Amino acid sequence: MRPLRYGINVTLDGCCHHEAGLPPDEESMAFWTAELERADALLYGRVTYSMMESAWRRPADGGWPDWMGDEDIPFAESIDQKPKYVVSSTVAEVDWNAELLTGDLREAVQRLKDEPGDGLSVGGVTLPLALADLGLIDEYTFVVHPVLAGHGPTLLSGLRERVRLEPLDRREFRSGAVALRFRPVTTAG
Numbered sequence: 001m002r003p004l005r006y007g008i009n010v011t012l013d014g015c016c017h018h019e020a021g022l023p024p025d026e027e028s029m030a031f032w033t034a035e036l037e038r039a040d041a042l043l044y045g046r047v048t049y050s051m052m053e054s055a056w057r058r059p060a061d062g063g064w065p066d067w068m069g070d071e072d073i074p075f076a077e078s079i080d081q082k083p084k085y086v087v088s089s090t091v092a093e094v095d096w097n098a099e100l101l102t103g104d105l106r107e108a109v110q111r112l113k114d115e116p117g118d119g120l121s122v123g124g125v126t127l128p129l130a131l132a133d134l135g136l137i138d139e140y141t142f143v144v145h146p147v148l149a150g151h152g153p154t155l156l157s158g159l160r161e162r163v164r165l166e167p168l169d170r171r172e173f174r175s176g177a178v179a180l181r182f183r184p185v186t187t188a189g
Contacts, residue, residue, distance in 0.1 A: 002117040003138035004043070004109065006128045007035050009177075010142050010155050016125055017152035018051070021145030026071040027173050028143065033075040035141060036082065039121035041112070043101070046088035048124030053096050056080055085112065085120075087127055106134050125153045133160050139183050140165060146176040 009021045022028075036042075044052065056079045059065065064076055084098035087105065094100055101108045109131065112120055122128050122137070131137050142155070165182035172178050 001113055002040065002115060002119045004113055004120045004122060004131065004136055005035075005038065005139040005141065006122045006131070006137045007032070007141035008123060008125075008128070008143070008155070009145060011145050011147045011149040013148045013150065014154040014157075015149035015152040016155045017149065020149040020152050021143075021147055022175050022177060024072075025175060027175065028177065029071040029075050031143070031171070031173070031179060033078055036075065036078040036121060039082065039119045040117035041083040041085060041120055042079070043085045043087070043109070043112070043120050043122040043127070045124050045127035046086060046091050048127070049084065049086045049088075049094065049098065052079065052123070057096050105130060106136065109134075109136050125155075129156050129158060132156055132163060135184070137184065139168070139181065141179060141181045143173075143177050143179045 008016050009018070010016045011020050024032075056076050058076070058080045064073060068076060080097075082097065084094075084096065085101045086094045086098050087101045087108075088094075091100065101112075113136070122131060128137065164185040166185050167180065167182055169181040170178065
């Protein structure tokens with residue numbers, strides 16, 4: 001069984017809008033690239049899939065855009081090549097190494113988890129909330145930025161029940177951001 005891992009950047013006040021934290025740097029890009037490499041496939045909702053595709057899909061001419069620095073290329077190459085599953089009730093078809101995940105969310109994601117492999121990576125805001133509510137996330141990685149955003153979507157806002165986590169790892173970045181890795185605490189029945 002492969003684990004489902006959720007990773008996201010978040011500010012000290014819980015904002016997880018992609019532009020709310022510190023600008024990406026070489027160290028953070030290397031960290032997120034390594035996180036991508038831990039996964040066999042990526043799982044996104046429609047909004048996150050569209051956002052990631054617009055930023056990280058290799059252009060038809062085969063080259064990367066001029067805005068990308070050398071530190072961005074390994075991340076771009078990794079995400080571009082990974083198989084992707086998209087959860088959406090409004091999109092009829094996807095491409096970019098992707099397929100739509102249909103039917104009951106719990107059953108569809110559990111089928112993906114039951115396949116052999118290194119892991120699945122989920123990103124975004126809305127889909128991870130639904131997956132956390134279903135108890136399907138096996139690991140959480142939060143890169144906490146020393147920023148107060150004051151507005152924007154907040155991390156797992158609306159979670160139905162408290163999820164107790166135990167720490168697995170902690171890493172400090174030169175920027176002041178801190179990567180925190182957790183897994184849910186399971187209680188013996």
